[in-house]
Amino acid sequence: MSGPQSPAVEVVGASVSRAGQRVLHDVDLRIERGELVALLGANGSGKSTLLRAAVGVLPLDSGSARLFGQDVQRGTAHDLLGYIPQDSLEVGAIPATARETVASGLLGARSWRPRVKDPRVLQALEDVGMADLAGRPVSRMSGGQRRRVMIARALVRDPELLVLDEPFSGVDLPTQEIIAELFRILSARGTTILVVLHETGPLGADLRRALVLDHGHVVHDGPVADRPRLDPGHGHPEDAAPLDECLGQEIHPA
DSSP, X not given: OOOTTSOSEEEEEEEEEETTEEEEEEEEEEEOTTOEEEEEEOTTSSHHHHHHHXXXXXXXXXXXXXXXXXXXXXXXXXGGEEEEOGGGGGGGGSOOBHHHHHHGGGOBTTBOSOOTTOXXXXXXXXXXXXXGGTTSBGGGSOHHHHHHHHHHHHHTTOOXXXXXXXXXXXXXXXXXXXXXHHHHHHXXXXXXXXXXXXXOGGGTTTOSEEEEEEXXXXXXXXXXXXXXXXXXXXXXXXXXXXXXGSSOSOOOOO
């Protein structure tokens, strides 16, 4: 087991290549337990790649990644993790209800039947303001509603660490405020939150600190207000995660 002082996330000297091109260059990332931290940077700066490497979805060329003191490739570390990739909005094409989608977050190495009657499912939907739509197919929901269902799916196992990639992308301002308020509540309960953002938006005043990536390098790790203002242009492209990586937090390496 990890010690009480182990950080929630610790990436050391991480380098990652995609399609033969180096995307991350010797990156360090450390998130202490209970922190609410933003990962910022221009499109193509390596934010999503770093997030996916930190949770074990992408392999490292070099360096290491640990969750709560355990190597990220050990399945037990992921029992504490809720992960929501950026393109999880695309799950709207799946003919499942909100309740069924959230219940699938309880699946894992030791459980393979969706437990739609588990009280945690309805509670997670209640937490994101979607309990009244529990029986509606996700395919008939708006983008903001789908995003809240996917957040509920990540929350259903009460994770100690919540990792999100652009949770405000493609949703309207009122929904952004709902999601931001949920993050404030979770943070107050002690949940560690690492979130990729293009802009700080409604979370600006709540962030403990910000890490800024530029062309695969960390160029800032400190107060949000002191972050550098970078050109929002494109660096090298980051491949979108395939759908089977977008179904949440149950990453169980072989």
